[in-house]
Amino acid sequence: xxxxxxxxxxxSVLATLALTSxxxxxxxxxxxxxxxxCASAMLAVDEGLxxxxxxxxxxxxxxxxxxxxxxxxxxxxxxxxxxxTVFLQAADGGLDLVAVSGASIMNKTSNDAxxxxxxxxxxxxxxxxxxxxxxxxxGIGAFLHVLFVKWLVEKGVDPRSVNFVEVTxxxxxxxxxxxxxxxxxxxxxxVTRMTNASLGTVGARYAAELARTEPIIFxxxxxEWAEKNPETVKKFRAAIAEAAPIxxxxxxxxxxxxxxxxxxxxxxxxxTAPNYAEPVLKPEQLAWWIDVMSAQTMLQSKLDLKKLILx
Numbered sequence: 472x473x474x475x476x477x478x479x480x481x482x483s484v485l486a487t488l489a490l491t492s493x494x495x496x497x498x499x500x501x502x503x504x505x506x507x508x509c510a511s512a513m514l515a516v517d518e519g520l521x522x523x524x525x526x527x528x529x530x531x532x533x534x535x536x537x538x539x540x541x542x543x544x545x546x547x548x549x550x551x552x553x554x555x556t557v558f559l560q561a562a563d564g565g566l567d568l569v570a571v572s573g574a575s576i577m578n579k580t581s582n583d584a585x586x587x588x589x590x591x592x593x594x595x596x597x598x599x600x601x602x603x604x605x606x607x608x609x610g611i612g613a614f615l616h617v618l619f620v621k622w623l624v625e626k627g628v629d630p631r632s633v634n635f636v637e638v639t640x641x642x643x644x645x646x647x648x649x650x651x652x653x654x655x656x657x658x659x660x661x662v663t664r665m666t667n668a669s670l671g672t673v674g675a676r677y678a679a680e681l682a683r684t685e686p687i688i689f690x691x692x693x694x695e696w697a698e699k700n701p702e703t704v705k706k707f708r709a710a711i712a713e714a715a716p717i718x719x720x721x722x723x724x725x726x727x728x729x730x731x732x733x734x735x736x737x738x739x740x741x742x743t744a745p746n747y748a749e750p751v752l753k754p755e756q757l758a759w760w761i762d763v764m765s766a767q768t769m770l771q772s773k774l775d776l777k778k779l780i781l782x
Contacts, residue, residue: 513530524713577684
């Protein structure tokens with residue numbers, strides 16, 4: 472009798488442990504910079520969509536986008552949101568990364584939000600006026616920097632005549648105010664914030680002039696981690712696919728999630744629509760970026776587009 476009681480109790484404990492193990496959410500960390508491009512992940516955290524799909528996801532703020540590949544490979548984060556340019560440069564450099572889902576793409580709204588913001592005391596009337604200027608970019612080789620160089624080239628300005636330095640989004644206002652740089656390559660809500668603080672003026676809306684529709688940021692992981700954790704990737708994709716339409720159609724929820732992660736005032740974030748969330752990512756969408764970066768001698772090898780995106 473006693474043996475049966477012990478056996479029953481043990482069976483109950485084992486069943487409980489099995490159930491707990493089966494329902495325990497897998498923990499992942501997702502690294503992004505302080506922009507709206509990862510809004511789908513931010514919202515998926517806030518709205519419980521990751522939990523719904525069995526993931527315990529935490530957002531990690533990364534100061535400079537170009538630091539994301541290293542953070543992924545060191546396992547400080549499992550999934551990150553590098554810009555297309557940072558991702559392709561990392562892959563070209565031999566880092567075995569793979570895209571697992573789309574995050575944001577360029578469109579008129581996102582392009583209009585990008586600007587070269589110029590500090591007080593500096594006059595910019597055209598692309599040629601950037602010659603000899605010190606320009607801060609949120610990562611050398613990152614999205615905003617490569618687009619600006621592309622714009623300069625199209626306008627007949629040698630990019631080598633511009634002194635580029637790295638300045639993180641959160642520190643741009645202070646850097647502009649102190650005169651540490653003559654201009655910064657930035658986007659909303661930082662443009663409005665610096666304008667309202669009377670720190671300077673918009674010198675160029677270069678992304679609007681280029682008018683592209685390629686991916687800005689997508690979610691990436693190390694190939695080794697992604698291939699070892701196919702179910703986790705599947706759950707991540709499902710949550711992002713569910714979050715993207717909310718980002719694109721519910722400004723209130725999207726703004727709240729962005730403000731919470733980026734530590735920006737909610738009312739300021741609400742002034743600008745988040746960059747368009749697009750979870751579907753196709754190899755051909757990266758072809759334009761590869762052409763642009765190759766022209767800027769940023770890529771040394773011939774990348775296989777089909778291998779860059781996880782099936």
